[in-house]
Amino acid sequence: MSDLSSEDQKLVTLARATRARINAAEGAAVRDTDGRTYTAATVDLPSLHLTAVQTVIAMAVASGSTGVDACVLLGAAEDLTEPDEAVLQDFSGPDGVAIHLGDARGMIGNSFTS
Numbered sequence: 001m002s003d004l005s006s007e008d009q010k011l012v013t014l015a016r017a018t019r020a021r022i023n024a025a026e027g028a029a030v031r032d033t034d035g036r037t038y039t040a041a042t043v044d045l046p047s048l049h050l051t052a053v054q055t056v057i058a059m060a061v062a063s064g065s066t067g068v069d070a071c072v073l074l075g076a077a078e079d080l081t082e083p084d085e086a087v088l089q090d091f092s093g094p095d096g097v098a099i100h101l102g103d104a105r106g107m108i109g110n111s112f113t114s
Contacts, residue, residue, distance in 0.1 A: 004108065007031060008100060011072040014039045016106040019052070019074055026075035027104075028052035032065040033093040042075075053084040057091050067093040072100045078110065088114055 004012065011029040014037060019027025024041035028051075031037050040055035050058070053073055060068060068091055073080070078101065080088070088097050092114065102108040 003111075004100065008070055008072065008098065011037065011070060012074070012100070012102065012106045012108065015052075015072045015074045016104070019104060024052065024075075026052035026073060026077070028056040028071065028073045030056050030060060030068040030072075031070045032060055033067045033069055034065070036060075036063075036065065038063065038065070051081065051084055053080070054087055057087045061091065065091075067091055068097055069093040069095070070098040070100070072102070072108075074102050074104055074106060076103070077101065080114075085114060 015027040015029040018039040018041050026042045029039045038056050038060045040052050042052045043050040096113045098113050100108045101110040
């Protein structure tokens, strides 16, 4: 986590706390193009299934955000799923999205820009 900016480290902390609070499979946090942060966890109900990334982007959109600059996803995944990558591309800021993937403890193993 030491290679991350302080703003991205904040996203790691938020995603980790959000995932742990409800013991979800994944936790995600994003920073929008205005600098606001949003967090979410996996939604796994009998009638509704959303990944943490889908949920956090929906929260940002519903709050009036116009795009995201950075996303942290913590859980077991080593890469983004196609639906998660698609929603991030749909809602990326003008310079793309810095994406950081890590385990449930917040150890980032993969970072890239989409």
